[in-house]
Amino acid sequence: MSAVPRDVACDVGVLGGGAAGLAGAVALARSLRSVVVVDAGQPRNAPADHAHNVLGREGTAPRDLLAAGRREAEGYGVRFLDDRAVLARRDDAGFVVELLGGAVVRARRLLLATGLLDELPDVPGVRESWGRSVLHCPFCHGWEVRGQHVGVLGSRPSALHQALLFRQLTPRVTLFVQDLTVPAETAEQFRALGITVRTGTVRRVGGADGDLRVEVGSEVGSEEVAVHALVVTPFFRARAEVFAQLGGQLAQNAMGEFVPTSTGGATDVPGVWAAGNVADPGAMVAASTGAGVLAGAAINGDLVLADARAAVETARAAR
Structure with missing residues (x-):
């Protein structure tokens, strides 16, 4: 220097x-x-x-x-x-x-x-995998997760568009709806494209990079969903x-x-x-x-x- x-x-x-x-x-x-x-x-x-x-x-x-x-x-x-x-x-x-x-x-x-x-969603485990298995840009990281099961954390309205963008890269997309309303027209698009929509609170993200476990809570308990990568909208x-x-x-x-x-x-x-x-x-x-x-x-x-x-x-x- x-x-x-x-x-x-x-x-x-x-x-x-x-x-x-x-x-x-x-x-x-x-x-x-x-x-x-x-x-x-x-x-x-x-x-x-x-x-x-x-x-x-x-x-x-x-x-x-x-x-x-x-x-x-x-x-x-x-x-x-x-x-x-x-x-x-x-x-x-x-x-x-x-x-x-x-x-x-x-x-x-x-x-x-x-x-x-x-500013990432306040979900335990998100920051630890940020930039590797927790992503936000399909053009920066989409090729690397093509064909894999990709989850999308629906905490902001832009997550709806993210789900569509990643559907271009893989047939397996799951949108975890959290404090977000899916308009009827968008919901119809999701059904036609085979995008799964799950409701509930995402409590934590765990597991190794490329093998994440998304814990989704509801009134009756919680369930872990395995995904290859999780998309967030900072x-x-x-x-x-x-x-x-x-x-x-x-x-x-x-x-x-x-x-x-x-x-x-x-x-x-x-x-x-x-x-x-x-x-x-x-x-x-x-x-x-x-x-x-x-x-x-x-x-x-x-x-x-x-x-x-x-x-x-x-x-x-x-x-």
């Missing part, structure tokens, strides 16, 4: 060293911008064994993918601080970001790529404390909360861009990478215009 002073100035501070942050950093560094990436080393997809739908790197372990991206960024002069941003404020030159370890980053522009937190909560400190307002949809952005990842806070899951809860690795590149290009374009205006002012003053 490149040595970075405790108080460092740069063109762009990138908060978050995941796919979006690294891609944005590389795009900026290739335009000869000075970039510092602040990364706490806690990628959201760390529990998963492989990253999928990444063209040319299909099936690569998430940490290996990030390590390769970090090496590429360092090759272009990007500097890294293994730390966490805890406080941000605006100053005359741009932004001042204070880190947990005491370092300070002074940046003209900021790229927020801090990702999100998955609430996606953006890691956006810095954005809020700078006056930003989060948006929310059926999936969760996020930083709203316009073209190129620009936010409503001047000088601040966002990319990846912090701005798009549904973005997979490849989409986050693309968003990071676009944000990097947009930030560079903004700085180019700022530099041109400053050059004109300097020239006028000299005359």
Whole structure:
């Protein structure tokens, strides 16, 4: 890792060293911008064994993918601080970001790529198998469970759509309805497709990965149902404390909360861009990478215009 002073100035501070942050950093560094990436080393997809739908790197372990991206960024002069941003404020030159370890980053522009937190259903055993046999994305993990018995925990309305998506991958889907009403039209679709619907409270999930036991309780007792994998629908909560400190307002949809952005990842806070899951809860690795590149290009374009205006002012003053 490149040595970075405790108080460092740069063109762009990138908060978050995941796919979006690294891609944005590389795009900026290739335009000869000075970039510092602040990364706490806690990628959201760390529990998963492989990253999928990444063209040319299909099936690569998430940490290996990030390590390769970090090496590429360092090759272009990007500097890294293994730390966490805890406080941000605006100053005359741009932004001042204070880190947990005491370092300070002074940046003209900021790229927020801090990702999100998955708020999982409060069911014992779910978190222990999260990212392996407890899943949420059919495009990330569906191929690996094709043809197997897949359970869907129906704790949120989006679980109904999840059941249909996973039915494309396997004929054996069981929806565990919990605090959820299945509309008549959807119930008819389920019957036609052979999706089993079970009512009752899911009390716990146990067993080994790939051989789960879902304990379903009712007024007359409980029963264990064996499934190969269990699909859940988390609430996606953006890691956006810095954005809020700078006056930003989060948006929310059926999936969760996020930083709203316009073209190129620009936010409503001047000088601040966002990319990846912090701005798009549904973005997979490849989409986050693309968003990071676009944000990097947009930030560079903004700085180019700022530099041109400053050059004109300097020239006028000299005359």
